[in-house]
Amino acid sequence: MERSKKDTTEIMESLSQAGLNPTAQRIAVFQYIHNDSDHPTPEQVKDAVDRVFPTISLATIYNTLNALVAHGLVHQVKIPHSGRVVYDANTSKHYHFIDEAEGKLIDLNQESITVDMNLPEHFDIQDVDIFVKGKLKG
Amino acid sequence: MERSKKDTTEIMESLSQAGLNPTAQRIAVFQYIHNDSDHPTPEQVKDAVDRVFPTISLATIYNTLNALVAHGLVHQVKIPHSGRVVYDANTSKHYHFIDEAEGKLIDLNQESITVDMNLPEHFDIQDVDIFVKGKLKG
DNA sequence: ATTCTTGCAAATGATTTGCATGTAA
DNA sequence: TTACATGCAAATCATTTGCAAGAAT
Numbered sequence: 001m002e003r004s005k006k007d008t009t010e011i012m013e014s015l016s017q018a019g020l021n022p023t024a025q026r027i028a029v030f031q032y033i034h035n036d037s038d039h040p041t042p043e044q045v046k047d048a049v050d051r052v053f054p055t056i057s058l059a060t061i062y063n064t065l066n067a068l069v070a071h072g073l074v075h076q077v078k079i080p081h082s083g084r085v086v087y088d089a090n091t092s093k094h095y096h097f098i099d100e101a102e103g104k105l106i107d108l109n110q111e112s113i114t115v116d117m118n119l120p121e122h123f124d125i126q127d128v129d130i131f132v133k134g135k136l137k138g
Numbered sequence: 139m140e141r142s143k144k145d146t147t148e149i150m151e152s153l154s155q156a157g158l159n160p161t162a163q164r165i166a167v168f169q170y171i172h173n174d175s176d177h178p179t180p181e182q183v184k185d186a187v188d189r190v191f192p193t194i195s196l197a198t199i200y201n202t203l204n205a206l207v208a209h210g211l212v213h214q215v216k217i218p219h220s221g222r223v224v225y226d227a228n229t230s231k232h233y234h235f236i237d238e239a240e241g242k243l244i245d246l247n248q249e250s251i252t253v254d255m256n257l258p259e260h261f262d263i264q265d266v267d268i269f270v271k272g273k274l275k276g
Numbered sequence: 277a278t279t280c281t282t283g284c285a286a287a288t289g290a291t292t293t294g295c296a297t298g299t300a301a
Numbered sequence: 302t303t304a305c306a307t308g309c310a311a312a313t314c315a316t317t318t319g320c321a322a323g324a325a326t
Contacts, residue, residue, distance in 0.1 A: 021325085023281065042315085057283045062316060078218045080267050085221075085315085097261060108257065116252035117270070123235060126272040129218050132255070133265040159300090161306065180290085195308045200291060223290085 003090060005035040018071035028053045029064045033074050039086040039105040079105065080131055095130040108132065141228060143173040156209035166191045167202045171212050177224040177243040217243065218269055233268040246270065 011031045012022035020026060028049045046061045065087060068074045075088040086105060095108040113130055149169045150160035158164060166187045184199045203225060206212045213226040217236060224243060233246040251268055
């Protein structure tokens with residue numbers, strides 16, 4: 001989506017505000033997810049961050065991703081059919097389209113799907129995840 | 139749901155019709171999923187089938203589950219938030235409610251959710267997965 | 277000095293695979 | 302016999318953890 005990119009200062013501010021010390025590793029990971037990626041897997045995050053920060057360990061990638069998720073800076077998405085795990089810098093409410101050809105994930109904003117629930121009284125709804133599967137024409 | 143149970147003869151017929159030899163292990167696994175379970179994990183399938191068939195190996199459980207899925211007799215569901223994998227004998231189109239307290243999965247039939255898609259032309263929709271997360275009151 | 281973070285390697289958990297054995301037509 | 306199915310153990314893959322060493326305040 002047309003989410004505005006954050007420069008390094010803003011990345012550091014976001015981390016601090018979320019309660020995470022802005023270490024070099026965290027900055028690199030968050031900046032990559034926020035600015036330069038599209039639903040990357042942990043391996044893809046590692047590959048990208050390695051270019052800038054060649055000594056980062058995969059364990060630190062995982063720990064950092066978990067920290068970013070725990071502090072609300074990114075979302076984790078487990079794709080139902082493939083089981084793949086990816087990260088999403090779009091933290092506003094949205095849905096996902098899965099392009100079956102590419103395996104690519106595309107954000108769908110809230111307005112693009114209208115959902116009407118007809119559930120019995122005792123279902124207390126807190127969240128709705130929608131994955132639309134299909135192909136992109138043309 | 140009120141899906142009708144299948145006796146062993148019907149289980150065997152379903153397996154044969156799907157192109158799978160109705161071996162004792164396959165009968166036990168499919169019968170358990172179809173008649174006596176509610177979205178079991180592979181481990182739960184193993185525990186249940188072990189009672190009837192104490193020598194079955196976990197590898198055979200997995201192979202059998204994969205075969206049942208490949209032949210359309212059961213569906214595999216990867217739950218987006220927990221990442222848990224469960225199997226579902228309900229092969230008609232439906233959605234899922236995830237009870238956050240229990241981690242329990244509940245089938246929602248097609249009528250219980252109305253979805254209206256507003257996607258651009260070039261999205262060729264083939265399937266929609268919906269996971270409603272929440273709690274059960276009372 | 278103390279606290280937090282990192283890197284490495286080992287541990288874990290889920291699932292798959294290779295292969296030798298068993299079973300049924 | 303021939304094909305297929307099973308059981309076991311080893312292999313694989315993703316992720317987490319323990320711990321010692323490093324960086325920052």
